[in-house]
Amino acid sequence: MTTAAIHVSDLHKSFGKNEVLKGIDFHVDPGQVVCVIGPSGSGKSTLLRCVNRLEEPSSGQILVEGIDITDPETDLDDVRTRIGMVFQQFNLFPHMTVLQNLCIAQRTVKRRSKKQAIEIARANLEKVGLAEKESAYPAHLSGGQQQRVAIARALSMDPDMMLFDEPTSALDPELVGDVLEIMKQLAAEGMTMMVVTHEMGFAREVGDKLVFMDGGVIVEEGDPRVVLADPKHERTKAFLAKVL
Amino acid sequence: MKRSTKRRLRQGGLYAVLAAIVVLLALAVDWANVRANFWADGLGSNWHDLIVTGVKNTAIYTIIAFALGLALALLLALMKLSDVVAYRWIATAYIELFRGLPALITILFMAFAVPIAFQWRPPGGTAGAGVVGLVLVAGAYMAETLRAGLQAVPKGQAEAARSLGMGPAHTLIHIIIPQAFRIIIPPLTNEFVLLIKDTSLLSIVGAAVGQRELTNVTRDFLSSGDTAGTATSLMQAALLYLIITLPLTRLVAWLEKRQQRAR
Ligand SMILES: Nc1ncnc2c1ncn2[C@@H]1O[C@H](COP(=O)(O)OP(=O)(O)OP(=O)(O)O)[C@@H](O)[C@H]1O
Ligand SMILES: [Mg+2]
Numbered sequence: 001m002t003t004a005a006i007h008v009s010d011l012h013k014s015f016g017k018n019e020v021l022k023g024i025d026f027h028v029d030p031g032q033v034v035c036v037i038g039p040s041g042s043g044k045s046t047l048l049r050c051v052n053r054l055e056e057p058s059s060g061q062i063l064v065e066g067i068d069i070t071d072p073e074t075d076l077d078d079v080r081t082r083i084g085m086v087f088q089q090f091n092l093f094p095h096m097t098v099l100q101n102l103c104i105a106q107r108t109v110k111r112r113s114k115k116q117a118i119e120i121a122r123a124n125l126e127k128v129g130l131a132e133k134e135s136a137y138p139a140h141l142s143g144g145q146q147q148r149v150a151i152a153r154a155l156s157m158d159p160d161m162m163l164f165d166e167p168t169s170a171l172d173p174e175l176v177g178d179v180l181e182i183m184k185q186l187a188a189e190g191m192t193m194m195v196v197t198h199e200m201g202f203a204r205e206v207g208d209k210l211v212f213m214d215g216g217v218i219v220e221e222g223d224p225r226v227v228l229a230d231p232k233h234e235r236t237k238a239f240l241a242k243v244l
Numbered sequence: 245m246k247r248s249t250k251r252r253l254r255q256g257g258l259y260a261v262l263a264a265i266v267v268l269l270a271l272a273v274d275w276a277n278v279r280a281n282f283w284a285d286g287l288g289s290n291w292h293d294l295i296v297t298g299v300k301n302t303a304i305y306t307i308i309a310f311a312l313g314l315a316l317a318l319l320l321a322l323m324k325l326s327d328v329v330a331y332r333w334i335a336t337a338y339i340e341l342f343r344g345l346p347a348l349i350t351i352l353f354m355a356f357a358v359p360i361a362f363q364w365r366p367p368g369g370t371a372g373a374g375v376v377g378l379v380l381v382a383g384a385y386m387a388e389t390l391r392a393g394l395q396a397v398p399k400g401q402a403e404a405a406r407s408l409g410m411g412p413a414h415t416l417i418h419i420i421i422p423q424a425f426r427i428i429i430p431p432l433t434n435e436f437v438l439l440i441k442d443t444s445l446l447s448i449v450g451a452a453v454g455q456r457e458l459t460n461v462t463r464d465f466l467s468s469g470d471t472a473g474t475a476t477s478l479m480q481a482a483l484l485y486l487i488i489t490l491p492l493t494r495l496v497a498w499l500e501k502r503q504q505r506a507r
């Protein structure tokens with residue numbers, strides 16, 4: 001049996017008195033694309049952010065490639081270099097050019113030479129179709145271009161897996177396609193991915209597993225084609241009726 | 245009468261009052277006396293020492309106090325944002341103390357009390373000690389500005405850096421601090437102008453001739469030289485201060501406007 005890329009067991013997370021995650025169990029296998037859907041406030045982002053410890057779990061265990069990231073002894077920065085993350089708001093560094101955005105972590109964390117970092121950065125920009133934008137500042141790019149740069153920035157650290165938190169929700173409708181296209185391509189290359197999304201088409205076409213969350217628990221999970229076409233739980237049915 | 249005509253009449257009246265006051269003042273003042281007091285020698289003397297010694301030292305003290313004050317302020321701001329309660333406490337106490345005291349009191353402490361009490365003399369004699377006082381005060385004021393700047397950087401910036409595996413120090417140095425500084429350039433420039441003017445407080449503690457800043461050199465000329473006994477050197481100093489500070493305050497106004505437009 002291979003180790004799961006991400007293995008979450010009995011995960012709880014509270015903000016003060018507000019319990020947001022109420023016992024989550026699930027796993028992502030290497031190469032799998034897992035899509036997470038659910039109503040606003042159900043805890044999707046919190047779950048994703050717990051996986052790279054941007055949020056600290058209240059209790060439970062999270063294994064990333066077999067390493068317990070809730071263990072205080074674990075070197076979090078090292079684990080994080082193996083987990084790329086893409087945010088809804090892109091979060092590019094506005095004071096740096098596109099190329100610098102892609103190089104800064106390579107240089108400071110991976111200690112790559114300038115030449116090597118630039119080489120890797122250019123290869124990834126090529127991949128997201130923005131090779132000619134390397135000296136632009138983020139403010140001069142469209143939302144879709146910024147998100148593609150953000151993906152290239154994460155990829156430049158050679159991560160084993162990628163977390164996406166509603167990567168297309170802040171985009172104008174006509175720019176969504178470009179970003180989804182790159183994510184599809186990544187999936188086809190065998191990248192392990194965990195994607196919080198409202199794009200049911202993407203989940204159906206690319207996802208290996210669909211997870212429906214509501215009220216801090218996983219209500220239903222399974223093959224996206226099955227869950228989307230024939231949901232078992234009332235809450236899943238009600239949610240899908242609203243968004244489809 | 246039309247409303248616009250009324251308004252023009254009222255404005256005309258106000259201008260007439262203003263003109264009358266100016267004329268009366270001009271007639272009441274003994275211009276020869278003013279001239280002898282403020283413009284002796286047609287402002288021709290003193291410039292060399294005022295500029296080569298005074299302005300030069302004012303510039304040096306301002307730049308040293310600003311640079312060291314900024315470093316101190318960064319330390320205090322980071323302490324104030326620290327998880328460690330004791331650090332937050334110390335920073336807060338420091339900032340409150342030195343913002344609560346008149347700068348002159350701090351300067352006098354550093355120049356006279358501290359060297360005796362602690363048997364320690366800052367480099368540069370009394371002038372150096374005074375500059376240390378300015379650093380302590382400037383650090384306290386700029387700490388609050390810097391803290392606000394650091395907190396104004398969106399949380400997502402640190403999260404993005406950390407998610408790439410960057411540690412807290414690298415995140416701070418490469419991502420947070422450069423953006424914070426951009427935000428606070430206008431208020432920092434303001435602090436710089438305040439500091440230029442505060443260096444004149446150093447004239448109180450006395451300094452060797454070559455170390456005197458502009459106000460101190462000016463005071464020498466009140467009692468010695470060709471314009472002794474007149475306020476001529478004060479006029480000259482005022483002009484020199486304005487030549488330095490006015491462009492800077494205009495620059496701040498311009499920077500603030502540009503930042504607002506960028507939003
Ligand atoms: N830092 C925080 N402090 C306090 N409460 C928080 C924090 N982050 C999230 N929450 C709360 O946790 C709950 C779940 O938030 P979360 O962002 O995980 O939901 P979500 O499923 O991602 O929703 P959305 O679709 O709107 O992004 C919400 O009620 C939110 O108010
Ligand atoms: Mg969310």
